[in-house]
Amino acid sequence: MAEAQNIPVGSTTAGQIAVAAESTVATRMSAPPSFDVADFPVPHGREEEWRFTPLERLRGLHDGTAVANGAGVKVAVGAPEGVTVETVGRDDARLGRAGVPVDRVAAQAYSAFEQAGVVTVPKEMVLTEPIRIAVHGEGGIAYGHQVIELGAFAEAVVVIDHTGDAVLAANVEYILGDGAKLTVVSVQDWDDKAVHVAQHNALVGRDATFKSVVVTFGGDVVRLHPRVSYAGSGGEAELYGLYFTDAGQHQEHRLLVDHNTPHCKSNVAYKGALQGDDAHAVWIGDVLIEAKAEGTDTYEMNRNLVLTDGARVDSVPNLEIETGEIVGAGHASATGRFDDEQLFYLMARGIPEYEARRLVVRGFFAGLVQQIGVADIEERLLAKIEEELEASVA
Amino acid sequence: MATLEIRDLHVTVEADNATKEILKGVDLTVKQGETHAIMGPNGSGKSTLAYSLAGHPKYTITEGTVLLDGEDVLAMSVDERARAGLFLAMQYPVEVPGVSVSNFLRSSATAIRGEAPKLRTWVKEVKETMERLHMDQSFAERNVNEGFSGGEKKRHEILQLELLKPKIAILDETDSGLDVDALRIVSEGVNRVRETGEVGTMLITHYTRILRYIKPDYVHVFSGGRIVESGGAELADKLEDEGYEAYTKGGASA
Numbered sequence: 177m178a179e180a181q182n183i184p185v186g187s188t189t190a191g192q193i194a195v196a197a198e199s200t201v202a203t204r205m206s207a208p209p210s211f212d213v214a215d216f217p218v219p220h221g222r223e224e225e226w227r228f229t230p231l232e233r234l235r236g237l238h239d240g241t242a243v244a245n246g247a248g249v250k251v252a253v254g255a256p257e258g259v260t261v262e263t264v265g266r267d268d269a270r271l272g273r274a275g276v277p278v279d280r281v282a283a284q285a286y287s288a289f290e291q292a293g294v295v296t297v298p299k300e301m302v303l304t305e306p307i308r309i310a311v312h313g314e315g316g317i318a319y320g321h322q323v324i325e326l327g328a329f330a331e332a333v334v335v336i337d338h339t340g341d342a343v344l345a346a347n348v349e350y351i352l353g354d355g356a357k358l359t360v361v362s363v364q365d366w367d368d369k370a371v372h373v374a375q376h377n378a379l380v381g382r383d384a385t386f387k388s389v390v391v392t393f394g395g396d397v398v399r400l401h402p403r404v405s406y407a408g409s410g411g412e413a414e415l416y417g418l419y420f421t422d423a424g425q426h427q428e429h430r431l432l433v434d435h436n437t438p439h440c441k442s443n444v445a446y447k448g449a450l451q452g453d454d455a456h457a458v459w460i461g462d463v464l465i466e467a468k469a470e471g472t473d474t475y476e477m478n479r480n481l482v483l484t485d486g487a488r489v490d491s492v493p494n495l496e497i498e499t500g501e502i503v504g505a506g507h508a509s510a511t512g513r514f515d516d517e518q519l520f521y522l523m524a525r526g527i528p529e530y531e532a533r534r535l536v537v538r539g540f541f542a543g544l545v546q547q548i549g550v551a552d553i554e555e556r557l558l559a560k561i562e563e564e565l566e567a568s569v570a
Numbered sequence: 571m572a573t574l575e576i577r578d579l580h581v582t583v584e585a586d587n588a589t590k591e592i593l594k595g596v597d598l599t600v601k602q603g604e605t606h607a608i609m610g611p612n613g614s615g616k617s618t619l620a621y622s623l624a625g626h627p628k629y630t631i632t633e634g635t636v637l638l639d640g641e642d643v644l645a646m647s648v649d650e651r652a653r654a655g656l657f658l659a660m661q662y663p664v665e666v667p668g669v670s671v672s673n674f675l676r677s678s679a680t681a682i683r684g685e686a687p688k689l690r691t692w693v694k695e696v697k698e699t700m701e702r703l704h705m706d707q708s709f710a711e712r713n714v715n716e717g718f719s720g721g722e723k724k725r726h727e728i729l730q731l732e733l734l735k736p737k738i739a740i741l742d743e744t745d746s747g748l749d750v751d752a753l754r755i756v757s758e759g760v761n762r763v764r765e766t767g768e769v770g771t772m773l774i775t776h777y778t779r780i781l782r783y784i785k786p787d788y789v790h791v792f793s794g795g796r797i798v799e800s801g802g803a804e805l806a807d808k809l810e811d812e813g814y815e816a817y818t819k820g821g822a823s824a
Binding site: 528531539 | 626653658669670673
């Protein structure tokens with residue numbers, strides 16, 4: 177009895193390392209990247225990039241029936257002095273430089289947005305306070321576009337906070353000049369009904385450092401697609417993510433790091449906790465090391481903690497290596513279960529049930545939270561995790 | 571003086587869609603300062619006794635009483651039993667992902683003692699106890715039981731025993747799977763706790779080997795879901811020579 181257990185239950189975990197002559201990451205998509213929604217067929221759900229997503233819950237974002245109604249989201253930007261905050265039209269030449277939409281919804285967002293936000297930190301400006309972008313859902317449908325650009329050697333922290341209720345599809349671009357340092361924290365703290373689909377493109381300049389922290393708690397369906405490529409050698413990207421998937425929620429994070437330039441680094445670490453019936457988390461971690469990207473150093477990791485029965489995790493790391501001249505490449509994925517035996521063990525040492533769950537979940541996330549480096553966000557995250565746990569106990 | 575009184579304890583378990591009675595009327599009294607060895611063949615119900623006392627949800631108590639200093643243990647939740655002074659060193663300690671040993675020990679000590687131990691003295695206490703159990707300090711940063719060897723798991727259980735200072739300690743086959751060195755180290759840990767005179771020990775074991783290191787005051791033979799013979803340390807010598815055959819013949823157990 178009471179066998180030690182740490183097996184994936186109610187989950188699937190698959191991984192593969194492919195050494196390919198050509199990129200199957202690219203060819204796995206059902207259509208080539210394009211800014212025009214007309215270049216993508218309406219997905220039916222069996223495509224590789226859509227097979228985990230409940231299309232019927234996207235409220236029409238994927239098939240053209242979701243029409244922006246002007247009551248979608250309100251965006252408020254608070255930025256320190258010296259930072260330029262603009263709202264620009266579709267024809268602004270600064271849009272679309274960091275990457276091209278890779279699926280139907282991203283292209284829909286690009287084809288449908290009316291105005292874009294552009295936040296620019298001039299070269300060599302080092303901010304001591306974060307730029308804060310509040311995106312508050314007003315209950316309607318919206319398509320958005322946001323550019324955040326740092327000039328050479330500029331340093332900034334940007335916090336993008338999503339709250340309220342909305343059906344939102346968006347593209348976000350991060351453009352880092354040479355030697356720039358950008359930390360972006362994107363918090364998805366939506367109300368229960370919100371649907372949020374977004375592609376994040378980061379273009380990391382020579383010797384620049386990009387840190388992305390994606391935190392997903394709320395929403396009915398959240399599907400994010402953070403992507404990184406490099407504009408020069410010496411670039412570094414750290415992609416961290418935390419999610420807490422509750423009953424009925426679908427939270428999907430699909431990452432791609434395209435090592436298209438020699439001597440760049442990337443480190444991906446996503447962790448999620450799940451609880452409740454039909455909680456569904458999807459993590460796709462694609463790393464592509466192109467033939468020309470010699471000296472690449474990359475690692476990606478996904479860990480999931482399943483707290484109750486009825487939750488499901490799909491975790492798929494995928495590493496494609498087209499050159500052997502690299503420093504390192506690795507990946508890991510694991511799904512563990514907090515089960516009755518673990519609860520019994522902790523309680524048999526005097527720890528009350530609620531405290532036992534809290535201990536496990538806090539411990540699970542602690543190391544990752546410390547990576548964020550933005551004190552008020554770290555505190556808010558830990559408080560939010562507690563809140564999620566309390567909701568589950570109640 | 572703390573006393574654990576087990577009276578006519580009957581326990582069932584659900585298995586293969588059937589209810590099976592495992593414990594069939596156990597009577598035992600363990601007092602602070604005493605060491606009772608509970609010995610018996612595999613399948614006799616020894617571990618069921620241990621886990622039932624700790625409150626594992628798998629087991630259903632159908633009859634009998636368990637009192638700790640007059641308090642009804644069976645009415646308590648698992649964590650309440652631990653806080654009341656019961657400790658179970660498990661045969662198969664469970665891996666707990668995400669929780670470091672140091673965090674676990676401190677949370678546990680805080681719960682058992684009713685207040686968080688003072689950090690400075692606590693760190694010293696843990697460090698010294700680990701050293702006595704020949705545990706490397708890096709152990710504290712590992713996740714509870716994750717990737718531990720069999721011997722590490724048992725040392726970790728005894729580390730908790732030493733730190734939590736229960737009134738009644740139930741050691742469920744702590745000796746199983748240990749080599750002689752590890753057995754000696756673990757036994758020394760148990761003896762340090764016993765020498766305080768403040769713990770009553772139930773030493774559940776299949777083998778007499780551990781009794782060379784931990785001298786029992788009483789030996790009980792467990793068979794067919796209850797205690798069939800009780801005596802002093804000399805009873806263990808008899809078991810060493812003759813095995814359990816005398817008790818399992820006649821269909822008392824299997």
